[in-house]
Every structure is written in structure tokens, then in C-alpha cells.
Amino acid sequence: MQNLLQKQIFPALQSDWLKAPHDGALLAEGLAFTTDSYVVSPLEFPGGDIGSLAVFGTVNDLAMCGARPRWLSLALILEEGLPLEQLQRILHSIQQAAGRCQVEIVTGDTKTVERGKGDGLFITTTGLGTLLSTPPPHPSRIQTGDAILINGDLGRHGLAVLAQRQKLELEGPLFSDCAPVHAEVEALLQAGIELRCLRDPTRGGVASVLHELAQASGLSFQLEETCLPLHEEVQAVCEILGFDPLYLANEGKFLAFVPAPQAEAALQILKHFNSEAAQIGAVTQASPTPTVNLKSPWGTTRTLDLLSGEQLPRIC
Amino acid sequence: MQNLLQKQIFPALQSDWLKAPHDGALLAEGLAFTTDSYVVSPLEFPGGDIGSLAVFGTVNDLAMCGARPRWLSLALILEEGLPLEQLQRILHSIQQAAGRCQVEIVTGDTKTVERGKGDGLFITTTGLGTLLSTPPPHPSRIQTGDAILINGDLGRHGLAVLAQRQKLELEGPLFSDCAPVHAEVEALLQAGIELRCLRDPTRGGVASVLHELAQASGLSFQLEETCLPLHEEVQAVCEILGFDPLYLANEGKFLAFVPAPQAEAALQILKHFNSEAAQIGAVTQASPTPTVNLKSPWGTTRTLDLLSGEQLPRIC
Numbered sequence: 344m345q346n347l348l349q350k351q352i353f354p355a356l357q358s359d360w361l362k363a364p365h366d367g368a369l370l371a372e373g374l375a376f377t378t379d380s381y382v383v384s385p386l387e388f389p390g391g392d393i394g395s396l397a398v399f400g401t402v403n404d405l406a407m408c409g410a411r412p413r414w415l416s417l418a419l420i421l422e423e424g425l426p427l428e429q430l431q432r433i434l435h436s437i438q439q440a441a442g443r444c445q446v447e448i449v450t451g452d453t454k455t456v457e458r459g460k461g462d463g464l465f466i467t468t469t470g471l472g473t474l475l476s477t478p479p480p481h482p483s484r485i486q487t488g489d490a491i492l493i494n495g496d497l498g499r500h501g502l503a504v505l506a507q508r509q510k511l512e513l514e515g516p517l518f519s520d521c522a523p524v525h526a527e528v529e530a531l532l533q534a535g536i537e538l539r540c541l542r543d544p545t546r547g548g549v550a551s552v553l554h555e556l557a558q559a560s561g562l563s564f565q566l567e568e569t570c571l572p573l574h575e576e577v578q579a580v581c582e583i584l585g586f587d588p589l590y591l592a593n594e595g596k597f598l599a600f601v602p603a604p605q606a607e608a609a610l611q612i613l614k615h616f617n618s619e620a621a622q623i624g625a626v627t628q629a630s631p632t633p634t635v636n637l638k639s640p641w642g643t644t645r646t647l648d649l650l651s652g653e654q655l656p657r658i659c
Numbered sequence: 660m661q662n663l664l665q666k667q668i669f670p671a672l673q674s675d676w677l678k679a680p681h682d683g684a685l686l687a688e689g690l691a692f693t694t695d696s697y698v699v700s701p702l703e704f705p706g707g708d709i710g711s712l713a714v715f716g717t718v719n720d721l722a723m724c725g726a727r728p729r730w731l732s733l734a735l736i737l738e739e740g741l742p743l744e745q746l747q748r749i750l751h752s753i754q755q756a757a758g759r760c761q762v763e764i765v766t767g768d769t770k771t772v773e774r775g776k777g778d779g780l781f782i783t784t785t786g787l788g789t790l791l792s793t794p795p796p797h798p799s800r801i802q803t804g805d806a807i808l809i810n811g812d813l814g815r816h817g818l819a820v821l822a823q824r825q826k827l828e829l830e831g832p833l834f835s836d837c838a839p840v841h842a843e844v845e846a847l848l849q850a851g852i853e854l855r856c857l858r859d860p861t862r863g864g865v866a867s868v869l870h871e872l873a874q875a876s877g878l879s880f881q882l883e884e885t886c887l888p889l890h891e892e893v894q895a896v897c898e899i900l901g902f903d904p905l906y907l908a909n910e911g912k913f914l915a916f917v918p919a920p921q922a923e924a925a926l927q928i929l930k931h932f933n934s935e936a937a938q939i940g941a942v943t944q945a946s947p948t949p950t951v952n953l954k955s956p957w958g959t960t961r962t963l964d965l966l967s968g969e970q971l972p973r974i975c
Contacts, residue, residue: 344771372688414684420736430667451677451694467768656771
């Protein structure tokens with residue numbers, strides 16, 4: 344995918360905007376603008392469905408731009424044969440999710456394709472929000488010494504979708520962490536926390552997103568394995584199936600880069616929303632090239648590289 | 660589709676915005692916001708492709724709101740196996756189309772689905788534009804006596820896609836009319852023409868769009884069959900295959916409702932862009948219910964109803 348984007352899509356479109364290492368565009372008019380297509384399979388999974396995923400995903404992309412989510416557009420591509428009751432459940436979920444985030448779905452479109460030409464339902468949501476902070480969070484603002492925070496535990500969305508898709512029989516329930524994070528971002532800003540960079544670790548997980556931010560900022564990141572918030576069931580499934588939770592998709596999580604002196608205050612605010620919020624690492628000099636390093640409980644360090652293939656396809 | 664939207668989708672989403680008989684949302688901030696998914700089959704056809712169609716379609720939806728198109732988002736859903744050369748051609752076409760319309764593609768997303776779970780390529784474009792006229796064009800502003808203008812000939816997009824899909828062997832070439840219309844709208848506004856309502860007759864053609872506007876305005880429309888601009892080859896294919904050009908999709912066309920005293924001035928401006936522009940009818944009182952009537956060359960009148968099925972699926 345990285346290859347397809349960098350070698351085919353970006354050069355062909357000749358837009359400087361798309362080269363920005365960001366989830367959305369910041370328009371001169373104080374607006375953030377972001378779009379995502381959702382092709383998750385299956386359409387419904389423990390903890391969410393394609394509808395809530397699409398609303399929260401776009402809300403979160405706006406929040407990551409330092410914007411208050413305001414308006415959404417909703418485009419549906421239905422495959423003939425999608426059960427009407429399922430469509431109804433998903434539409435209800437969209438409406439509930441939008442209400443929860445106080446965003447309005449102001450325009451939309453619906454297309455249908457013949458059986459076998461789609462996969463039940465694809466959703467594209469596009470969001471518009473008003474920028475809350477100036478300058479907005481951006482990878483170029485990351486500085487040596489910054490603390491790296493996360494607002495909760497890792498890896499549940501990826502595993503919940505996988506378990507549902509593969510019909511894995513797990514001992515306990517494993518729910519996606521699908522949720523909006525805009526309220527947490529606003530609370531941090533209101534408390535005067537300087538949000539140097541924000542990013543939601545969705546596809547590719549925390550490791551892939553940090554790898555991208557290290558390249559964009561020209562700095563290295565040092566993570567502490569003992570600080571990573573992990574639920575027991577995620578740890579157990581990862582051990583059995585050989586997944587690394589750092590590469591699993593999350594949906595209601597974000598990474599925040601804040602100045603070290605503000606780290607504790609920021610963490611207290613995040614813990615107010617979710618007691619599992621944690622500082623997972625810090626920014627260091629790049630020596631000699633930007634890397635993401637993970638320190639194990641035994642003091643050893645390994646470098647987190649980009650995975651060459653997609654660990655789990657159609658996770659969002 | 661009408662049924663699905665009115666009975667399932669709109670009620671479930673509980674958004675007053677979506678009930679508006681409009682192609683886009685007018686945000687209080689002087690912005691128009693519109694989205695469309697494109698699932699046209701085949702992906703390339705004489706006169707255009709899914710890429711130019713998506714850009715021009717969204718540009719035109721913004722123009723129909725009385726807005727100047729400014730920013731686009733672009734979301735691609737690729738099916739595994741789409742030839743890279745074809746993707747390259749379509750991306751190039753997107754870039755060219757955006758340049759022609761002076762809009763910037765500022766953000767995007769790409770997802771892939773397995774072979775058999777899509778149909779080559781689906782595109783969702785969302786547009787943002789700045790409103791040019793106050794009040795903006797709207798069905799509620801249509802008045803008895805208004806002239807109904809069109810900016811050129813009818814039915815070419817629908818037939819061009821159909822001919823390509825069915826591999827019809829036609830004597831002459833039949834090209835889609837796929838094109839942007841924002842420059843024409845701006846020229847009308849700059850000349851002081853009061854644009855009471857604008858609408859692009861895409862899916863369902865001129866008849867379906869006028870039927871919807873009659874319901875929304877509570878007025879009737881009288882069309883003159885002799886005034887409808889039709890290319891010879893469209894007329895010929897319609898006669899052979901039994902299509903009515905009033906129900907065929909157009910892509911570079913729009914209907915403008917203007918006050919009768921301004922009709923001639925408006926028409927001269929439209930003819931500057933396309934000599935086939937014409938006044939095709941006028942607004943009359945609803946008696947007793949809003950209808951769209953077509954007067955034939957022989958003086959007889961027939962009512963244009965909504966078609967119950969979709970005449971041509973996946974035309975855009």
C-alpha cells in the first residue's frame with residue numbers, strides 16, 4: 344500500500360497536499376478536512392460495526408488535526424442482497440455514533456452495485472471540523488525530549504475483527520476499542536497542554552504510525568515495553584497466534600507528543616477518561632537515522648521496523 | 660432507490676439536512692459541501708472515465724449550490740487485479756480534470772479489497788466550495804413564469820456508457836458529455852442573472868430531476884418537445900432501442916430556472932459556451948397537483964412521470 348501510494352497515486356495526482364504526513368488537510372480558512380473509505384470485513388464485530396467505525400474514524404482524524412469535528416458526509420455503496428435488517432442496524436449505529444460525537448451528517452449519497460461486485464457495504468465518510476489550536480499539531484513540531492502518551496490499551500480492534508472473521512473461539516470476550524477521542528483532545532487543549540503531534544494508530548498499529556512519524560520528524564523514539572497498556576486477553580491471543588500488539592490496529596486510541604514538563608498533567612487528564620492511559624516512551628536524537636526502539640523488561644532494545652506486508656487486511 | 664432513501668436511510672439517520680431536495684449541504688459558514696460515490700461500469704467510456712466523472716460530478720454539484728468549487732477529497736476502493744496501467748490512466752484523468760476546474764485535491768484515502776469483492780475501482784469524491792450568491796439557488800425559490808434553460812444537448816452520457824457496456828456497434832461515435840459547468844454558473848451570476856434554482860440532470864435525466872423539483876416547489880413545468888436540444892445520433896439510438904432521451908443521464912449539463920425577463924440574457928451567456936443551449940420550458944401553476952408536461956410538435960401534451968425502475972444502472 345505504501346508503495347502504491349508513493350510510487351503510483353501521489354505522483355500521478357501531482358498534489359503537494361497529499362505529500363503531507365497527515366490524516367487530513369488544514370485549509371487556510373481554519374478548517375480541517377479528511378476522508379476515509381471503510382471496507383471492514385465482517386460488517387459487524389464485537390464492539391462495533393462499519394457504521395460506528397466510519398463515524399468515529401473520521402471524527403478521530405479531525406481530532407488528530409487539532410480540530411473540533413462538526414459536519415460529516417456519508418456515501419454508501421450497497422451490494423445487492425445486503426439484508427435490509429442489517430442495513431438498518433448499521434444506519435442506526437451511524438446515527439447513534441454521530442449523536443455521541445455531536446457531529447451532523449449534512450449530505451450523502453447512495454449507490455448500489457450488483458451481487459458479486461461489492462461486499463455488502465462500503466462506506467466513505469468525509470469530515471469537516473474547525474481548528475482549535477494554533478499552530479495545529481504536526482509531525483514537524485515534535486522535539487527531542489517530548490513525552491509520548493497513549494490514551495489506553497493496545498490492539499483490541501485488530502484482534503476483535505480477526506476473531507470475528509476467522510470465527511476464533513476465545514475464552515473471554517474480545518471487544519473492539521472503536522470509540523471517539525475528540526473529547527480527550529479538547530480536554531488536553533483546554534488545560535493548556537501543548538499538543539505537538541497527534542496520531543491515531545489504526546492500520547499498522549502503534550509501531551507503523553511511530554515509524555512514519557520518526558521519518559517525518561527526523562527524530563528517534565524510545566518506547567518502554569513495560570509501559571505498554573495491554574489487556575490480558577490481547578496478550579494471550581497475541582502469544583498463541585504470534586501477533587505483535589504493537590502492529591495491531593486500534594480504533595479509539597491516539598498517541599500524543601507533549602513537552603516533557605507537561606507529561607504528567609496531560610496523563611492525569613487522559614486517565615480521567617481511561618485509567619489505562621500511559622506514557623509509553625520519549626523522543627530522542629536520531630542516531631544516525633530516525634528509528635523506533637523498544638526497550639524490553641530485561642534491558643535489551645529492538646528496533647521496530649515497518650512490516651512489508653499488511654498484517655491484517657480489511658480491518659477498517 | 661427513491662424508496663430505499665425515503666423509507667430506510669433518511670428516517671434511520673434522523674438528519675433534517677438530508678431531507679433537503681439538494682445536491683449538497685449549505686453550511687452556515689458560507690460553504691457548500693457535497694459527496695458522491697462513483698461506481699460507473701465500465702471504468703472507461705468514450706468521452707470520459709470514472710476519474711473525470713468523479714471530479715466533474717462533484718464540481719458540478721457544488722456549482723448547482725451556487726458555489727465556487729475549491730477543495731476535493733478523493734477516496735479510492737481498488738479491487739485486487741485492477742491493471743496498474745488502467746489505474747494510472749484514471750489517476751492522470753483525475754489530475755487533469757482537477758486542473759481544468761482549478762480545484763485542489765487536498766486529502767485522500769486508498770483501500771483495497773480482494774478480487775471478487777469490488778469491481779475494479781470505486782471512487783468517492785467530496786467537495787467544498789465557497790458560496791457565490793445569496794440567497795443560493797433553491798427549489799423553494801422557483802416561481803410561476805420562470806424560464807427553464809438547459810446548457811446543451813441531452814442524453815449523451817447515458818447512451819455512451821450503455822453503448823460501451825453492451826458493445827453496441829454504432830455508425831458514428833457517441834461521446835459522453837462529461838464536463839464541468841461551474842464556469843457557466845459563474846458567468847451567469849457575474850452578469851447579474853438571478854439563478855432561482857439549478858440542477859444537474861444526471862441519474863434519471865431531465866424528466867426525473869424536473870419531477871423532483873416540481874414536487875419540491877409545488878409548481879408544474881411545461882416543456883416544449885421541439886425545443887429539446889438533441890444530437891442526431893442520440894435521437895437515432897433512442898428510436899432504435901426505445902429509450903426516451905428525457906430519462907437518459909447527462910454529465911455536463913444543468914437546468915437553470917431564471918426569471919422570464921432575464922431568460923434571453925441568460926441564454927446568450929450559455930450559448931457563448933455551447934451554441935445548443937436552449938430554453939426548454941417554463942414554470943406554470945400546479946393544477947391541481949405539481950406535474951411535468953411535455954408539449955409535442957403536434958400540440959398534444961403528455962405528463963412525464965417518474966420511472967419506477969432504474970433505466971440504466973451504474974451510469975455514474
